[in-house]
Amino acid sequence: MSESIKAEVVIVGAGPAGLCAATGPVVASRSVVLIDDNPRPGGQIWRAEKGRTEDLAGRMIHKLSEHENFRRMPGTHVFGIDGNSLLCESPGGDVRVEFEKLIIATGARELLLPFPGWTLPNVFGAGGLQALVKGGLDVSGKRIVIAGTGPLLLAVAYYLRSKGANVVLIAEQAPRSRILRFGLGLWRSPLKLVEAVWYSAKLLTTRSVYDSYVVRAEGDERLRSVTVRIGAKTETIECDMLGVGFHLVPNTELAELLGCEIRNGAVVVDEFQRTTVENVWCAGEPTGISGLESSLLEGTIAGSSAMGAPDSGRFLRRNRRIRRIADRMNRCYELREELRRLADNATIVCRCEDATFGEMSKFDGFRAAKLQTRCGMGACRGRICGSASRFLFGWEADSARPPIFPVRVSSLAGED
Amino acid sequence: MKLLIDNEEFNVPAGTTVAAAVMLVDRPSFRRSVSGEPRFPLCGMGICFECRVTIDRVAHQRSCQIEVREGMVIETE
Numbered sequence A: 001m002s003e004s005i006k007a008e009v010v011i012v013g014a015g016p017a018g019l020c021a022a023t024g025p026v027v028a029s030r031s032v033v034l035i036d037d038n039p040r041p042g043g044q045i046w047r048a049e050k051g052r053t054e055d056l057a058g059r060m061i062h063k064l065s066e067h068e069n070f071r072r073m074p075g076t077h078v079f080g081i082d083g084n085s086l087l088c089e090s091p092g093g094d095v096r097v098e099f100e101k102l103i104i105a106t107g108a109r110e111l112l113l114p115f116p117g118w119t120l121p122n123v124f125g126a127g128g129l130q131a132l133v134k135g136g137l138d139v140s141g142k143r144i145v146i147a148g149t150g151p152l153l154l155a156v157a158y159y160l161r162s163k164g165a166n167v168v169l170i171a172e173q174a175p176r177s178r179i180l181r182f183g184l185g186l187w188r189s190p191l192k193l194v195e196a197v198w199y200s201a202k203l204l205t206t207r208s209v210y211d212s213y214v215v216r217a218e219g220d221e222r223l224r225s226v227t228v229r230i231g232a233k234t235e236t237i238e239c240d241m242l243g244v245g246f247h248l249v250p251n252t253e254l255a256e257l258l259g260c261e262i263r264n265g266a267v268v269v270d271e272f273q274r275t276t277v278e279n280v281w282c283a284g285e286p287t288g289i290s291g292l293e294s295s296l297l298e299g300t301i302a303g304s305s306a307m308g309a310p311d312s313g314r315f316l317r318r319n320r321r322i323r324r325i326a327d328r329m330n331r332c333y334e335l336r337e338e339l340r341r342l343a344d345n346a347t348i349v350c351r352c353e354d355a356t357f358g359e360m361s362k363f364d365g366f367r368a369a370k371l372q373t374r375c376g377m378g379a380c381r382g383r384i385c386g387s388a389s390r391f392l393f394g395w396e397a398d399s400a401r402p403p404i405f406p407v408r409v410s411s412l413a414g415e416d
Numbered sequence B: 001m002k003l004l005i006d007n008e009e010f011n012v013p014a015g016t017t018v019a020a021a022v023m024l025v026d027r028p029s030f031r032r033s034v035s036g037e038p039r040f041p042l043c044g045m046g047i048c049f050e051c052r053v054t055i056d057r058v059a060h061q062r063s064c065q066i067e068v069r070e071g072m073v074i075e076t077e
């Protein structure tokens, strides 16, 4: 390792949860290091838009940086651990970061499911497409289909339209009645309701269908059209881009590596965000998908708890309430059976190793399939196909093993 | 910012990610899969590794997580 640093509180993830977690300890003059893979702070929702410096995450980082006891490590990812040290790869080389207290705020990723044609250029995750546009991709005048499931679809469609895209269809796989019922249940949470009504109003002129899903993407070297099942009918729609995502999956790899208990794909925590491993806290999406507000609260709670400061019961109560709403919301976007049968034998499931559905479905578990087809052994370390296989075949993903990100050879050599 | 993408010079605004830059100039693919398929970015957030390109002679860089720098040399497959 080329550099070695030490801090009382180390936080992984500079999204809303990580930024909130940093604030308490930094103000209380503890030494804090904040590590994030992205070059810019803000995580997924506050992902700073190209050229915009006056965003919320930027202001928070600016405030934190006024304190000498705060150090930020952008563009840096944690790929392994060694006792109480995180092994990181940063733009300037490898860094070993020793912690007394660790707060994991690694967020979530989209669930991406295979269907024929999903490997064609210009097929993206829905949030993935939004992230690329925030990075400067021009979508003005482009015909775009947004599909999959979850509240993210509307947010993305709205964003793309504001960037001049021609969103030709929004296809949500969940039934409209289920979403309406959930929406009505939101009356006790006016903010959420306002948000939902606002998006629907803004998207009134965009064709939106429910009970609908993409069955196929067509094109030779590029996407040309998608075939969508809309209720009982099938329709082929010409488009330039497809953004398709099936709600979110917690990023639990780092927590797993540290030995934290994982249940139903999420990191187990108590109400103070303590994991089952001493001196390790977890906040935000890795503890279960519950959205921005919960990430803010959990980050704040984890920060105070890691300092040994008592937390106000108000935050704890509020978080419990939000998580109950989130549970109901997650159920409302439950995936339909048909999505398990979209891939045919020739459809690639593991995009790193080009392992197909036909090859993988011969096995009865991820580990067996991995040994024979190399699925999950590529660069993404099974983050895409492992989550997909869990849904497609009901397989439990293999436990995370280092490195959780592929690394330059020098980083591994430096470990000894 | 001036950059070289597959030996051709382009100008893109500062703050653009390499992934967005490569798409702006319309290359046929970022990388080729093990069976030779052309691939493009997928997740946009550093998870899937589909957007890998060679940057300043270092292979396998995730272009969605890196912003352009003046004089950067980018190669796709």
Ligand SMILES: Cc1cc2nc3c(=O)[nH]c(=O)nc-3n(C[C@H](O)[C@H](O)[C@H](O)COP(=O)(O)OP(=O)(O)OC[C@H]3O[C@@H](n4cnc5c(N)ncnc54)[C@H](O)[C@@H]3O)c2cc1C
Pocket (backbone or CB within 6 Å): A012, A013, A014, A015, A016, A017, A018, A035, A036, A037, A038, A042, A043, A044, A045, A046, A076, A077, A078, A079, A105, A106, A107, A108, A109, A110, A126, A127, A128, A130, A131, A152, A155, A156, A248, A251, A254, A283, A284, A285, A286, A291, A292, A295, B045, B046
């Ligand atoms: C692609 C995408 C787009 C989204 N867009 C929206 C939206 O428009 N509106 C909305 O309400 N919600 C959106 N969400 C939901 C989002 O999860 C929450 O709103 C919110 O961002 C969660 O905050 P967080 O702090 O828990 O996690 P995140 O914001 O996800 O932050 C986690 C951070 O940890 C970093 N990280 C993870 N692992 C490592 C590692 N090993 N080493 C270093 N860094 C690491 C990540 O790079 C990331 O920056 C989106 C989610 C995704 C996946």
Ligand code: FES
Pocket (backbone or CB within 6 Å): B040, B041, B042, B043, B044, B045, B046, B047, B048, B049, B050, B051, B052, B062, B063, B064, B065
């Ligand atoms: S697009 Fe997935 S890692 Fe860059």
